[in-house]
Amino acid sequence: MRQVLVLAEGTTGTRRATCALLTVARRLGAPAVVLGGPADPAGTALLGRFGAKTIYPMPAPGPGGQSAAARVEMLVELARRTSPAAILIASGRDGLEIAGRVGVRLDSGVLSDVVDVLDGPVAVQSVRGGSYLVRSRVVRGVPVLAVRTEHITVVPDPATPAVRQVRVAFPAGVYAVRTVRPRTGRTSASPELSTAAVVVTGGRGVGSRAAFDLVNRLAEALGGAAGGSHTATELGWCPRKALVDQVGTIVHPSLYLALGVSGSQRHCAGMRGAATIVAIDSDPAAPIFRLSDLGVVGDVHQVVPELLAEIERRRAQPVISTRTVTEA
Amino acid sequence: MRVVVLVKQVPSEDVGLSFAPDLTVDRGGLPGVLSAGDRIAVDQGLRLAVRVRDVQITAVTMGPLSAREALRTALLLGADNAVHILDEALHGSDALATSLVLAAAAARLEFDLVLCGSASADSGMSAVPAMVAERLAVPGLHFADELLVRERKVEIHRDDGHGDLRVLVADLPAVVSITERCGEPRYPRYVSRVDAREKLISTWSLGTLSIDPAQVGRRGAACVVDAVTPHRPARPRALVEGDPTSTAVRLADFLAEREFL
Amino acid sequence: MTVRLVLGVAIALAAFAVAGRRILLLGRLGMSGQPAEPGRTRGVGGRALALVSEVLGQRKLLKWTVPGAAHFAVFWGFTILFATIVEGFGALFDRDFHIPLIGTHAWLGFLEDTFIVAVLCALAVFAVIRLTQSPQRRGRRSRFFGSHLGPAWLVLFMIFNVMWTLLLYRGAQINTGNFPFSYGAFASEAVARLLAPAGRTANDVLETVGLLASLGVVLAFLVLVLYSKHLHIFLAPLNVAFSRRPRALGALLPVYSGGREVDFEDPDEDDKIGRGVIEDFTWKGMLDFGTCTECGRCQSQCPAWNTGKPLNPKLLIMGLRDHAMAKAPYLLDAGQTNADVLAEAGRPLVGTPDEGGVIDPDVLWSCVTCGACVEQCPVDIEHVDHIVDMRRYQVLIESQFPKEAHTMLRNLERAGDPWGRGARARLEWTAGLPFEVRVLDGGKLPADIEYLLWVGCAGALDENAKKTTRAVAELLHEAGVEFMVLGGEETCTGDAARRLGQEVLFQELAKQNVEKLDAAGVKRIVVTCAHCFNALGNEYPQLGGVYEVLHHTQLLSRLVAEGRLVPEHPVEAAVTYHDPCYLGRHNRVFDPPRDILGNVPGLQLTEMPRHRETSFCCGAGGARMWMEETIGTRINETRTDEALATGADVIAAACPYCIVMLTDGTATRKQEGRAPEDVQVVDVSRLLLRAVRPAGSPPSEKE
Secondary structure, eight states: OOEEEEEOSTTTOOSHHHHHHHHHHTTTSEEEEEOSSOOOHHHHHHHHHTTOOEEEOOOOOOTTOOHHHHHHHHHHHHHHHHOOSEEEEEOSHHHHHHHHHHHHHHTOOEEEEEEEEETTTEEEEEETTTTEEEEEEEOSSSOEEEEOGGGSOOOOOOOOOEEOOOOOOOOGGGGSSEEEEEEOSOOSSOOOTTTOSEEEEEOGGGOSTTTTHHHHHHHHHTTOEEEEOHHHHHTTSSOGGGBBSTTSBOOOOSEEEEESOOOOHHHHHHHTTOSEEEEEESOTTOGGGGTOSEEEESOHHHHHHHHHHHHHHHHHSOOOOOOOOOOO | OEEEEEOOEEESSOOOOOBOTTSSBOOSSSOEEEOHHHHHHHHHHHHHTTTSSSOEEEEEEESSGGGHHHHHHHHHHTOSEEEEEOOGGGTTOOHHHHHHHHHHHHHHHOOSEEEEEOOOTTSSOTTHHHHHHHHHTSOEEEEEEEEEEOSSEEEEEEEEETTEEEEEEEESSEEEEEOGGGOOOOOOOHHHHHHHTTSOEEEEOTTTTTOOGGGSTTTTOSEEEEEEEEOOOSSOOEEEOSOHHHHHHHHHHHHHHTTOO | OHHHHHHHHHHHHHHHHHHHHHHHHHHHHHHTSBOOOTTSSOOHHHHHHHIIIIIISOTTGGGSHHHHHHHHHHHHHHHHHHHHHHHHHHHHHOTTOOOTTTTTOHHHHHHHHHHHHHHHHHHHHHHHHHHHTOHHHHGGGSTTTTSOHHHHHHHHHHHHHHHHHHHHHHHHHHHHTOOSOSSOOHHHHHHHHHHGGGOHHHHHHHHHHHHHHHHHHHHHHHHHHHTSGGGHHHHHHHHHHTSOSSOSOSSOOOOEETTEEOOTTSOOTTOOOSOSSGGGSBHHHHHHHHHOOOOOHHHHHOTTGGGTOSOOHHHHHHHHHHHHHHHHHHHHOTTOOOHHHHHHHTSOSBOOGGGTOSBOHHHHHTOOOOOHHHHHOTTOOOHHHHHHHHHHIIIIIIOOSOHHHHHHHHHHHHHSSTTOOOGGGGGGGGTTOSSOOOBOOSSOOOTTOOEEEEOOHHHHHSHHHHHHHHHHHHHHHHTTOOEEBOGGGOOOOSHHHHHHTOHHHHHHHHHHHHHHHHHTTOOEEEESOHHHHHIIIIIGGGGTOOOEEEEHHHHHHHHHHTTSSOOOSOOOEEEEEOOOTTTTTTTOOOHHHHHHHHHSTTEEEOOOSSOGGGOOOOSOTTTGGGSOOOSSSOHHHHHHHHHHTTTOSEEEESOHHHHHHHHHHHHHHHHTTOSOTTOEEEEHHHHHHHHHSOTTSOOSSOO
C-alpha cells in the first residue's frame, strides 16, 4: 500500500485536525505523519489510535529556522523518496502556505478547500461558502490536498506506528524568514478589536450591564476581543470604542460570536467579513441567523455560562471528539 | 523601492456562480471589482512611502479583458502604473499556472516587494501567494495582519490561529500577502481619479513573459474538475435549539472542530 | 444758521467719507468671491414678491411674534423716519423746510411720531429680550450665545439716541414755530410742552443742537452699521433678492466653479471644487456672511446645537465672516506684508483648533442638512449649501472626512448600496407577498403600468423598511394600482454621497439611474424614502432625468380620497407623526401623511411641539446616518423623548432613515425603562394597511 503523507498540525500533531487528516488518509493508503518537531510517546499513541502507520519526526533545523519552511523541506524530501499517493495538509494559514510551496517544488497539483476526500484521490471542494461542491483530481505530480478538517468526521482506527528518523539537509532558505517575537498561547491582554482573530459581541439580548460580563468572560476564554452592538454601547454596557458596526469598528476575525445580537443591517455590515460566525439569540427569526454558520436559539444567560463551563472542562481534560459532524 | 501588487477581479457581490461547459468559472457576465484584500494591498503599498524612499507601485493582474477594471481601481487608489497579462491561452489556469505567470511578471518588472491580498477562502487561489514566493525564490510572509517595511527589511504580525501570534521578519526582496485586518484603505481624492485616467496600463502576453502556452490554461492544468454540483446556500448553516446544556456542548464541539478551543 | 449749515455739512461730509471708504472695501471684498452660479436673477417677479413679503412684510421675522413685532416696528420706523432725515437736511439750508407736496400734512407728522414711539417701545422689548436671553444666564441655550453683545447694545443705544434727539429737535421746532406740521405730531407736541417754559432763545438753541445732534447721531449710526453686524439693514434686501427661490432647500446645487458647472469627466485645470479657502465662496456667499444679524433663530432650531454638538449655524456664518474680514487686506492686496493678516490668510478653512482652522471639522461633520436653519433665517442665508460646499472640498480634494463614511462610500461604489449588500439582495423584500411583484427585466415599462415603485436601498435591505415597502406594495395591489420595480437594476440614488460632499459618486450613480429610468420609459415614480424622493424629484432634473415623483404618502392619501383604499378597520392607538426633513421642510409635503392618519378610524393624532416646518430632525440626514455620533447627546433620542412625551403608543414617520433612528431611540428608552414596552415606530403606510386589510386576510408581515 502506498504511503499517504499527513502533515501534523502543531509540532506534535495532537490536534483534532491531524486526526481528521488521518481519518481521510486511510482511504487512500498507509498514513504517514510528518511532525513539525520530535516525537513524544503521548503523541505517538494518539496518532496510532487514528491509524498512523509511520511517524516522521522532524530534525530540528537549528536556531532561527522557521517551521513552515522546514516542513516544506521535509515534505518535499519525503515525497521524493517515497512517492506517496497524496500529501494531506490541514487548511490553516501555515497549511495553505506549505501546500502552495510544496506544489511548486514538486510541480504537483494543489487542491484547496477540500471538505472530503474519496479514493483516487478525488477531492470534494467547497466553493463559495458551500454553495457548490466541486469534484476535482490532480493529474500531475503528487496530489497536494489542503483539507478543511472541520468538515471531516473523526473516526479512530488503531494501528501501531513506526517512528522513523529522516535526515534532511535544510537549505539556507529555511532561515530566510525569522520569528522575532513569538506570542504563543492565550495572552491576558485583550487584543485590538479591529485585528482580533476572535471577536465576541453582546447586544440587546444580553439585557444589562451586569450580564455583559458574560460577553467579556467568553471573549477572554477564547482569547478574543469583546465588542458591543449599537444598543450595548448606547446603554453604556461596554465602551463606545467597542462598537462593532458600520459606523464603529469593522472586524474581520476568524471567529465571530454574537450574543443576543439581532443583526441589524448596520451591525451586519460591520462583521460580515468574519470567516466563521456563531450567533446565540432567543428569537429564531433574528436576521443574524441568516449570516451564521451555527445559530443557537436560546437565552444568552443560560447558554453562555454552560458554554464557559464546557470550555473549562475541555481545557482541563483535552479529548478529541469523534462525534459525528452534523450539518444542516 | 519597486513594489509589485498582484491584484485580481472578483464578483462585486455574493452571486451564484455560473460554470462554463468546460467547468471553469464563467466570469464573463458578472460585474467585477478589485477584491477587498487587494484594495488594502495597494493601500499598504502607498503607506510604505512614509518610511521608504521612491516607492513605485505597479499593479499586475492576469485575466480576461474585464479584469482591466480591477487595474483601473488599483491605479485610482494610487498605483503608478499597471500591467495586464492577457492571453487566450490563460483561460482555465489553475493556481500553479497562475503563480507561474504572476511570478514571471514580477520578475520581469524587477521588484523589492511583491504585495497581494490574501485570497478569500474557497476561491481556489489561496495558495497562490506562497507559490509565487517559492517560484521567485524569495522569502514569503503570508497572512500579514500588520505590515511594516523598512529600507531593506519587512516585518509582519500574523495570527496563526489557536491564539498564537507571531512577528516575522525577512530581508527584501520578499513576497507579502496581507489580510483585511491591515485596516481599511484610505478613500482616494478626486485628483487621483483624474490622474488615474492618464496612467499607463501595459498589456503583456505569454510571449512577453516567454512562457510556453502549454504550461498554462486548461492544457497546462495540474488539476481537473470532474463535476460541479450546487449544494446549499452558504449561510445559514445550522440552527440548533434545545436545553442550554446540550446546545452548549454542541457549540463547544463546533468550536473545537474549527480549532478555536 | 451759518453755524448750523457749516457744522451740519461738515459732519455729513465726514460721515459720508468714512462710510464711502467702508462701502468700497466691502464691495471689493464681496466681489473678490467667485462668480455665483447662474439663476441668481432669474424670476424677477418671484424675487420682487419675496422682497415684499420677507422685507416689507417681515414674514419670516413674524414667525416669532414678540421679537417679530418689535423688529417690524423698528424696520418700518426707520423706513418712515427717513422722511425726518430729509426734513433735517433740508432744515440745514432752510429753517422752515418741509418736504414738498405732503410735507405739511398732519398724517405725516402723526405717522412719524407714531413710529418714533413704536421704535422706542420696540427698543424696550429688545432690551428685555437681550436681558432675559443673556448668554451669561442661559449659556448655550441663549439665542445670543457667541453673538457680538457689545455692538448689539451699542446699536440699541444708538437707535435710542436717534429717537430722543429727533424728539428734542421736533419739540424745539414746534416752540420756535418752524415745525412743518400744525397738528398730528403728538409726541413732539408733548416734548414741546415740556420745553416751552425754557423760553424762545433756549428753544432756538435747542432746535439747532437737536438738529445737529439728530443728524450727527444718524450719520454716526450709518458708520456704525457699516462696521457692525447691523450691515443687514442694507444687505438683507439684496440677500433676499438674490437668494435661491423659493428657498435654499430641496435640491443641492451642483458643483460650480467660476459660475460654470464643473464637468467631472473633463475638469478644467483651475476649476475650484467646493470651498477650500474663504475666497472660493461666491459673492452671494460673501453677501450671506455680511448679512447675518446674529439673531440666533437658526441655532434655536438646529438639531446639532441643541444636542450639545459644536455646530451652530450662526457661529459658522459669523466665523466665516470674521475670517473674511480679517483676511480682506490680503484678498484685496496680494502684496500684503502685515504679519497678522498673513497669519490669518494662512489659516485653513476647515481644521482643528491646533491647525488654526476657521471651521472645526466637528462643526462641519455635525450637520444633518435638515434645513431648519435655512427655514428660520429671516434674511435667507443658505447655510446648508455652504456646509455642503465645504464638505465637497474636504472629501474630493483633501479626502479628510470621518472614516465611517469611507465605508459607506466604498459600499456605494462596490455594491450600489450603503451597506454593501449588492444587487441580488434587492428583491428579498418580496418574499412571501401574496401576489407577485412585477420586476422590469430590461426593455420598456408595459403600457398598463401606472407607477414605477422606487424601492430604495433601505426599502429593499433594512428590516423595518422592508415591512414598509411590503405594506406599500400591498396597498397599491389592494387599490388596483399597477406598478413595477427595477429589482437588482436599482442602485442608490446617491443622496448620502451628495450630502457628504462626494459629488462625483453622486453624479455617477445618478447618471446610471437616469439612464435606466429613461431606457425603461419611466414617467411616474412612487417612492417610500424621503431622501430618494428628494433626489429623484429635485436633483435628477439637474442631470436630465425629469419624472413625476410622488412620495408614497401622497399617492396613498390620494387613493384614500378617491375611495380606492377604504380604511375601515379601526386601529385604536394614540399616534404622533414625525415630519421627515426631506419630506416636510425640504419638499413641503406636510398634509398627505396627516390625511392618511386622519382617515384611519381609531387613531388619535397628537402633534409634537416641533412639527411641520419646525420639525426636529431624527439625526440621520446629511449622511449622518453613516457616521458615529460621539459628541453631545443623541439627536434621535432627543426626538424620541419628544414623541414619547405626547403619550403616543405609535410613533409614525414616513422615511426609513427616521424609522431606523426613532426605533433605535425607543429601543434605548425601553431598555432604560423610560418608554412603555409596547410603543411602536412604524411608517404611516403600515397603519393604513392595518385599517384597510379586510379581517381574516392573510397578514403579510410579522408584527
